[in-house]
Amino acid sequence: MHLQLTHTCFYVLDQDSALDFYVNKLGFKKHTDVRKGEFRWLTVTPPDQPGLEISLLAAKESHAMDKESADALAMLIRKGVFGFGSFQSPDVFAAYEEMHAKGVEFKAPPKKEFYGVSCNFKDDSGNWFSLSEKQPGK
Amino acid sequence: MNTLSDPYPKAYLYRRIVQAKLFIDAHFAEAIDVGIISGEAHYSKFHFIREFQAIYGRTPREHLTHCRMERAKELMAQGVDALEACVAVGYQSLSSFSRAFKKATGSTPRVFREAELRREADTRARPLNFIPDCFSGAHGLSEE
Numbered sequence: 001m002h003l004q005l006t007h008t009c010f011y012v013l014d015q016d017s018a019l020d021f022y023v024n025k026l027g028f029k030k031h032t033d034v035r036k037g038e039f040r041w042l043t044v045t046p047p048d049q050p051g052l053e054i055s056l057l058a059a060k061e062s063h064a065m066d067k068e069s070a071d072a073l074a075m076l077i078r079k080g081v082f083g084f085g086s087f088q089s090p091d092v093f094a095a096y097e098e099m100h101a102k103g104v105e106f107k108a109p110p111k112k113e114f115y116g117v118s119c120n121f122k123d124d125s126g127n128w129f130s131l132s133e134k135q136p137g138k
Numbered sequence: 139m140n141t142l143s144d145p146y147p148k149a150y151l152y153r154r155i156v157q158a159k160l161f162i163d164a165h166f167a168e169a170i171d172v173g174i175i176s177g178e179a180h181y182s183k184f185h186f187i188r189e190f191q192a193i194y195g196r197t198p199r200e201h202l203t204h205c206r207m208e209r210a211k212e213l214m215a216q217g218v219d220a221l222e223a224c225v226a227v228g229y230q231s232l233s234s235f236s237r238a239f240k241k242a243t244g245s246t247p248r249v250f251r252e253a254e255l256r257r258e259a260d261t262r263a264r265p266l267n268f269i270p271d272c273f274s275g276a277h278g279l280s281e282e
Contacts, residue, residue: 007270034265036279041269055273063278093146094193097156109146 007043009055010084013074013125015042018056021124025102028054038062046087059125083128092117092133099131154179155189162198166205167228172198207242210235215254220247 012018019042022028028044031053035041039062043053059074061067076082089095092110096119100106110119110131118132158179162170175198176186190198206227213223224235224247239247261268266281274280 007273009273032261032268034261034268036265036269036274036277039277039279041265041273064276090195091193093149093152094156097149097152098160101156101160109149111146 005052007053007055009057010123010127011059011073011077011082011125012056012123012127013059013077015040015056015058017124018042019044022054022056025099025104077126080122080126080128082126083130086130086132088132088134090134092119092131095131151189152193154181155186155193158186158190158198159194159201162202163205166202166209167226169228170202175202203238203242207239210239210247211243211250211254214247214251215258217251217255220251223247 010018019030019033022044023030027047029047029050031043031045033040033042040058042056044056045051045053059070059077061070065073096106096110099121100109104121107120110117116133118130120128120130122128158175158181161178162175172183172187176183179186181189187197190201194201196204206229210223210227213226214220218226220236220239221232224232227235229235229238236247239245239250243250245253266274266279269279
């Protein structure tokens with residue numbers, strides 16, 4: 001069986017602000033930006049994974065989500081409840097310095113642990129991500 | 139040198155290289171070279187190139203070309219023609235630009251621009267072709 005993840009989504013509070021964050025602070029590329037009525041399908045791809053489209057979905061009332069759910073989701077994002085994933089970089093210290101210089105918020109600077117070097121940052125909406133270094137042999 | 143306020147070993151070295159990388163990112167369209175860039179990092183040219191390559195996997199010169207090509211791709215995807223893009227990213231010769239572009243992307247500027255403009259027109263004419271069914275279905279989107 002062959003399976004490949006081609007699309008996933010991050011719920012964000014403001015799509016324009018999220019686009020600016022992922023493109024200008026993390027170096028993602030804008031892939032697709034189309035509108036169908038009120039719905040905006042906005043995707044970006046990580047610099048080293050052009051085949052993985054991440055949809056920056058607005059956490060707001062829509063056909064797929066009633067107002068109560070959308071408000072609850074937005075509140076949880078704002079509170080920083082969600083950890084959406086883990087990024088890997090060949091050099092976490094360099095990635096940290098660059099992102100930090102661009103104003104990305106980190107919980108703490110990267111630290112060398114027994115499992116490798118890592119740190120955590122959040123996007124402009126409040127979603128948390130870890131940033132770790134690829135370990136030799138893994 | 140390390141200071142007590144440094145959050146991790148050799149943070150000051152990282153900062154200097156990263157600042158130089160950010161300098162390239164911000165000034166790639168200007169007439170900058172490795173001498174100017176290494177000066178920004180307060181390094182000798184040779185040492186700077188070695189440290190930069192160790193961190194980013196490409197030399198400062200390669201990174202400069204990368205920045206120029208990425209911006210040229212963005213501009214041409216918006217409809218800017220090759221000559222205008224060439225000048226906008228800091229090249230003085232269209233033939234040098236076209237050669238570098240072909241090397242970076244595998245396409246000539248003209249072929250790349252036409253393909254991007256076709257794709258852009260397609261996204262406007264048939265947006266649902268670009269949205270996976272599970273998402274368009276969940277959001278009640280249809281062709282009408």
